[in-house]
Amino acid sequence: MSDIRQPLYGDAATRAREQLAEAPVPSDLDVAVSVAQQLLGSSSVPALRESLRLLLRALGAEPTTLPDAVEPPPLRCPAAYPQDPTPCGGPTVVTVLDRTGAGANGCEHHGARLLASLEGGRVYPLPDAPDGAAIRVFKAAASTLPYAWVKRGEGQ
Ligand SMILES: [Zn+2]
Known part of the structure; x- marks a missing residue:
């Protein structure tokens, strides 16, 4: 060898x-x-x-010109739960904090859903948020079930 x-x-x-x-x-x-x-x-x-x-x-099939860039799927705001399939309701305009001060920025839609799912959560507008964004999120959260994306069966 x-x-x-x-x-x-x-x-x-x-x-x-x-x-x-x-x-x-x-x-x-x-x-x-x-x-x-x-x-x-x-x-x-x-x-x-x-x-x-x-x-x-x-395979001899290379295009001579590059096609237009394919848009990646839209990213959702950090406040969107992975299990929540809904798209964002607009730009990221609020920060939602839990009672420990941990939080995430989000659109109004996901901000409200996140806030509704937290005990003792708070919502603050981001510096460039439109007027009333945090109030709208607060009000929407009040009429949103916690974990709104969970399908609820009868009698639960
Ligand atoms: Zn969102």
Whole structure:
């Protein structure tokens, strides 16, 4: 068994060169597929774009002009609970704090839902909030059930 860290000389070197020459050269498509399989779970947009580009090029389907950027899905304000499927009701205009002082900024809609779900919660307008934003959130929260997005069955 030869030490692979040592350079090869003589017959061993010749054999290695021959093996390399005979090894099938992967096609562009093989490479693109391999890259796509490795990147399938990636959350990196540039990496995924590069993978798509390699695939399209290997298939001869690379567009000559780049399409317009695809808009990402709208982000929701930090006050939106992950379980709450509703979209934001406008810009982020209030801060909702719980009784420990921990809080989140939110739109009026999610601010009200968050405030309604907190015991001893408070709401403050952000510096550039329109007049009455915090009052509207406060009033909306008063008529909103806690965890308003939870489906409630009969008798609960
Ligand atoms: Zn929101």
